Amino acid sequence: METTRTTEAAQASTNPFPKIISVDDHTVEPPGVWRDRLPAKYRDTGPRIVRAPLKEMTFLGGRFAPVMGGPGDDGPIGDWWVYEDLHRPLTRLDTAVGYDRDEIRLEIITYEQMRPGSYDVPQRLADMDVNHVQSALCFPTFPRFCGQTFTEAKDRELGLLGVKAYNDWMVEEWCGPAAHGRLVPLTLVPLWDPELAAAEVRRNAARGVRAVAFSEIPPHLGLPSVHTDDWDPFLAACDETGTVIAMHIGSSSKMPSTSADAPPAVGSTITFANCCFSMVDWLMSGKFERFPNLKVMYAEGQIGWIPYILERADVVWEENRGWGGVADKVHRPPSELFAGHVYGCFFDDAFGLRNLDDIGVPNVLYETDYPHSDSTWPKSREVGEAQMGHLDADVVERIVRGNAIELLGLTKDGLWPGPGGPR
Template sequence: MALNVMSADSHMDLIYLPPDTFTSRMASTWRERVPHVVEREGRKMWVSGDAVLGPWGFYGPGVTGGRRGRILADAGFASGKQTRPSNPVERREDQDRDGVQAEVIYGIIGISRGLFTHSGIADHETLAAVYRAYNDYIADFNGTQPGRFFGLGCLPNHHARAAADELRHCAELGLRGAVFVPWGSALPVWHEMWEPMWSTAEETGLVVSFHVFEGGAATVGYAVQGVQNAASSGAWTVVAPLQMDEICASVILSGVCERHPKLTLVLGESGIGWLPYMLERLDDTYEERLADDLGLKLPPSAYFKRQMYATFQKDFHGVRAMAEIAPDNVMWGSDYPHRDGTWPFSQKAIEEQFRGVDPAIQRKMLWENARRLYRIA
């Protein structure tokens, strides 16, 4: 019998949202700052004031290239008309085709920078209002397919009180968690200013997730104006999941997990193969150099095992290592509808990744861990 499968990392990009997502949910007083779709040089684009946020309805050649890109292009994701991810019926059809029974859906995490445009929403109040509108939208979307879609909210990162207020709103909407973008935030995640956010997350029971992409350029150099370099952009793609190492270490060593023992955190699309080394190094560094200064009650790895989770798409060796070290803290995700994912061949990818792995471990990573974390019956 086929295993139940839940994707703990899927997406609802700005590209695919209905054009009236924000205009129908934000007050007219926001005027041109409300994200809306206009035609620019024959293409439809999302704009907010003077900022061009990204395309509507299509990915460009740089995203749809390569073997994976051709698969998505053949499915219509480069057509300029493709909105399957935001159509509840069509999205469910895509998941049925992929053998996925439910999804945790990450939202518009790139809107503060702009999607491929580097021209995002910079004004804090506007961004907070846009996130509020999106959170209302995704709550409605979740309700179209009960038990199938579990879209996460988005949190403002300019102040802890704003993030805490939006977390409460997400809880009122019935969302199971929300995404916080630490890169470009007012202060680093280890700073005490964020205490109201952590306290509210713990109080409401909502999961706080981080996700790759917003970390910016790789140190090898991702972009040079006017120059396209596949090796450089490819290097960024390869190392992007490793952006999560600093987040993992910061929240543990700063005592966030110790002060908030019921708080749960997710490293979204982080991969897992690097985690065994990271956990070992955390413990060793703490014991040898930091214990006197930090005074944590538990080894750092114990906080990870108690409160943190990581998602992956394809990570053959990571599956086996984490099966031994922390099998309850790992969740598979398809990354639908992104090029870095496994849709529409997730069943093949799962079979390859889990070949020879204890079925009990498979059930944990493919289904049980995500459902326990997000309190899904």
Template sequence: MNVNAPKAQFRPNSKLALVDCDIHPRLRAPEDLKPYLSSRWWDTWQTYGLRKRHGFVKGHPYPKSQPGDGARRDAWPTNGDPPGSSLQLMQEQHLDYHGVDVGIMNPLWPGSGDQNLDLSAALASAHNDWQLDFWHAKEPRLRPSIVVPYENIEASVAEIHKRAANKAFCQVFLLSRTNEALGRRKYWPIYEAAVEHNLPIGIHVFGYSGIPISNSGWPSFYIEEMAEHGTACSALISSMIMEGLFERFPTLKVVMIEAGFGWVPSLGWRLDKHWQKMKDEVPHLKRPPSEYLKQNVYVTTQPIEEPEKPEYLVDLIDWIGWDRVMFASDYAHWDFDDPVFAVPTNWSEERRRKLRFENAMGVFRL
């Protein structure tokens, strides 16, 4: 398992801006959140911990060989803090080195899907304050996401309304493995609040739903877990389309993060095929499912597809739309994508502009 990010042999003097849609900041220690939690919630968190809805008591989506939650080995600060917790190292390794103009922060483990709904709300709000104070205030290129306790709908809506006036926040952040499929009407108030403030919904893979990532049981291997993200996201997006979410909120933008995008065309083809024969089951859909997919759903590049023939990658994006794909690095994870390789320099400048920054500028409040 190669967990050191490959260094580019050259750094092209690109004049094109770069927006990174997936950077993972980490707490140095739980005490980083203590200033933002009441004594009640701090004591609850430290005494009883989180109660994740998961099939295995000690189940974890990352291999034990990577104690930094799947991080690059060279991303560990010299003082032993977790990867992704050092602003200085993040600047040196990524923001400055790759010329990142805007980096969107996606905190992965804020407790937002915890079974204790009130603790979940407190931790989500604390993470939002922490993103502002510890990261954005010191490095304005880093933009926070509105972390919401997505199983606590009322608190999620309140958190969106609380944060939306601060234009530093650029999306509402969810994880993909929720208690119910994300198209279910239970979650619609979250989408309504996002639309009200012209905020996209960013959905990052992983999470704790108590449901296997596959529809055939719990995987035995980490490789399986990684490969199943595409099929899991297919089910998630199918739910959103078939439940009529995009008919109800036609301007809603959904960004799928860290799922790649090779699964998108086959999903569109399959949904259209079945819809043609069974559209009477979903009369609320006024158009073929693939049209909602192409209009309302955006994808990020990481982990970039690597077909044996480079033209296959171009064919994929041709179907999805060059205005629907955005660069993401996944810093500081072991399978980090370098923009030099994820957005090839032999593509036309128009295509590179779209993937590097133009699409993100239109989706997020940048």
């Protein structure tokens, strides 16, 4: 793949490469997100930053296991998010851009050792400029990709306040006036209560939010599957408000792996697997027929695997309808449902782009994954030109920005029109 990223775009079109709208970047929350927004009685128990040593940290079999030290313990010093029993350190993998790939290791860091664009809006916009990116939708870090941190918390009242505090920060500050409409809000919901989740979707939709994070495989979090009716209040709210359900790899808190001792490289190669399983769940759930305006997207899942899964799903739907358990709720071929409801997201997938006709141009979105270790920053434009050089200019325009504008309700210029949008 490295040759793909560095190959000269000999076939590139003479048309200028469109300004990128990235549908999967990440924010590292500043230390005051919850401290500044929670009621006073929770400021010592809600999420907060503590500087402490690291005793040990492993990432094997898809499981991240850090151990925080105490006063007097040896070990590298870093910043930790502390919340109830959770001790979660900031690591180099949270913000790796700007480092040589051979220098990126699983190590603890402080905010001072972090690229400022990870958490500071003006610095983020500057890094977006360097990378030919106009606008970006950002997933969380400490709450995890769909708010699992709050879902797992014991105190539900505090958990709900934590979700709302994050959303207020996301809408009012991260995507606030200083962002000039270039940062697009992605909010969280209290996953433990679909009625509360629906209310939070509507609260944020009223202030211009059109994307909400959700788990790729909810049962991995101890939550109902999409085959039940439990999620219907939440799905109805998304359907009614035009809110896109965004699912990031790892949003089930269970990254794909093969064994408890498999190195991270194994899981990193097959990160798309949960997206694959999740998409089949949704296509066979009947939800797209019950909620006709529902849209889902898979962040960082890449796209090369999609054609075969659609082919297989259609065969199963057609040939196994007698015993497959979906004939009474899935009335159209899964590939048709995909075309109207599902979006795949990629940042480096030359194979998928060679098979674009079997995926569908309207169903593909582009991303840069800033500031993670997989990110194509600061060469996302060059990577895109190399991989899309064989495509017509109008197709490149749709993939790089047009589809995102339509899906996320952005202005024709690619900006978020909400409270923090252009004036």
